[in-house]
Amino acid sequence: xxxxxxxxxxxxxxxxxxxxxxxxxxxxxxxxxxxxxxxxxxxxxxxxxxxxxxxxxxxxxxxxxxxxxxxxxxxxxxxxxxxxxxxxxxxxxxxxxxxxxxxxxxxxxxxxxxxxxxxxxxxxxxxxxxxxxxxxxxxxxxxxxxxxxxxxxxxxxxxxxxxxxxxxxxxxxxxxxxxxxxxxxxxxxxxxxxxxxxxxxxxxxxxxxxxxxxxxxxxxxxxxxxxxxxxxxxxxxxxxxxxxxxxxxxxxxxxxxxxxxxxxxxxxxxxxxxxxxxxxxxxxxxxxxxxxxxxxxxxxxxxxxxxxxxxxxxxxxxxxxxxxxxxxxxxxxxxxxx
Ligand code: KG4
Ligand code: ZN
Numbered sequence: 001x002x003x004x005x006x007x008x009x010x011x012x013x014x015x016x017x018x019x020x021x022x023x024x025x026x027x028x029x030x031x032x033x034x035x036x037x038x039x040x041x042x043x044x045x046x047x048x049x050x051x052x053x054x055x056x057x058x059x060x061x062x063x064x065x066x067x068x069x070x071x072x073x074x075x076x077x078x079x080x081x082x083x084x085x086x087x088x089x090x091x092x093x094x095x096x097x098x099x100x101x102x103x104x105x106x107x108x109x110x111x112x113x114x115x116x117x118x119x120x121x122x123x124x125x126x127x128x129x130x131x132x133x134x135x136x137x138x139x140x141x142x143x144x145x146x147x148x149x150x151x152x153x154x155x156x157x158x159x160x161x162x163x164x165x166x167x168x169x170x171x172x173x174x175x176x177x178x179x180x181x182x183x184x185x186x187x188x189x190x191x192x193x194x195x196x197x198x199x200x201x202x203x204x205x206x207x208x209x210x211x212x213x214x215x216x217x218x219x220x221x222x223x224x225x226x227x228x229x230x231x232x233x234x235x236x237x238x239x240x241x242x243x244x245x246x247x248x249x250x251x252x253x254x255x256x257x258x259x260x261x262x263x264x265x266x267x268x269x270x271x272x273x274x275x276x277x278x279x280x281x282x283x284x285x286x287x288x289x290x291x292x293x294x295x296x297x298x299x300x301x302x303x304x305x306x307x308x309x310x311x312x313x314x315x316x317x318x319x320x321x322x323x324x325x326x327x328x329x330x331x332x333x334x335x336x337x338x
Contacts, residue, residue, distance in 0.1 A: 004016070114307045130264035
C-alpha cells in the first residue's frame with residue numbers, strides 16, 4: 001500500500017510517501033523557520049502564503065524521490081486538524097484537488113495522531129495499546145492509545161503547552177524562535193540545580209499539566225535581575241528550566257502509567273527532541289521495567305512521514321473523507337470528527 005502524506009498545519013510544508021504502513025520511501029520538508037524568526041514566532045498569514053507557494057514542489061519532490069507516480073498511490077492523506085486554520089486550508093484544499101484529479105481516496109489525519117505515529121516508523125514492533133505523552137508547541141497531552149485509530153485523553157495542559165513554555169522562556173532569555181532547541185543547547189553546559197523553579201500544582205485531575213507558572217517565574221526572575229543590573233547565567237537557567245519541565249512530564253507520565261496499568265510508554269511531539277525529556281523518561285521507564293519508545297530526532301518535529309504512516313492506518317480502518325472535508329483549527333484527539 002502506498003500513501004502520500006501532506007502536512008501544512010504550522011510552519012513546515014511537507015510531503016512523504018509511506019509504503020505498507022511503516023516504510024518511508026521519501027520525506028520532504030520545507031521549513032519556514034528563518035522567515036518567522038524575524039518576528040519571534042509564526043506569523044499565520046505568512047505561513048499560509050509560503051505553504052501555497054511550496055506545496056506543489058514539495059509534493060513533486062516526494063513523489064520523485066520515492067520513484068512513485070500519482071497513479072501508483074492507494075490514497076492521499078492530509079493533516080486537517082488542529083493547527084493554524086489558513087495553513088491547514090492550503091494542505092486540505094491541495095490534497096482534495098489531487099485526490100479528485102488522480103481519482104484516489106482522500107484520508108483525513110489528526111496532527112497529534114500523526115506525531116504519535118512517528119513512533120511506528122522508528123519502532124517496527126510498537127503496537128497499541130500503550131500510553132503516549134505528546135508534548136509539542138501547542139499541546140501537552142497524556143493519551144491512551146487504545147488502537148491505531150482510537151485515543152483517550154487522560155491529561156492535558158490547562159494553559160501553556162510544554163513547547164510554548166520552552167519557547168517563551170527562551171524568548172525572555174533573548175534566544176531566537178523557536179527557542180526550545182536553544183535551551184536544550186545551553187542546558188548542556190549548565191548546572192541544572194542552579195535555580196529552583198516551581199512545579200505548578202494542578203487542582204482536580206492530577207494528570208493535567210500547567211506550565212504558565214513556571215514560565216512566569218522565569219520571566220519575573222529575568223526582569224528582577226535586569227532591574228538590579230545582575231547577570232543571570234543562561235546556561236544554568238536553561239539547564240534548570242529543562243530539568244523542571246522534564247521532571248513535570250516524567251512525574252505525570254509515570255503516575256498515569258501506574259494508575260492506568262500501562263507498561264509501554266511512548267513520547268511524541270516537537271518537545272520529544274529535548275535531550276532532558278528523553279533522558280528523564282527513558283531513565284524512569286528503565287527503573288520500572290517499562291518499555292519506552294521515542295521517535296528519532298528527524299521525526300520529532302512536524303513532518304509528513306508521520307501523516308502518511310497514520311494515514312495508512314486510518315485508511316485500513318476505513319477512515320476516508322469526501323469532497324466536503326474542511327480544516328479545523330481546534331479539535332481534541334478524542335473527539336475526532338470528519
Ligand atoms: O510538534 P512541533 O514541531 O509543532 C507543533 O505541532 O506544535 O513542536 C514544536 C515545538 C516548539 O515549541 C519547539 O521549541 C519545541 O517543539 N522543540 C523543542 C526542542 N526541539 C523542538 N523543545 C525543547 N527542546 C528541543 N530540543
Ligand atoms: Zn506538530
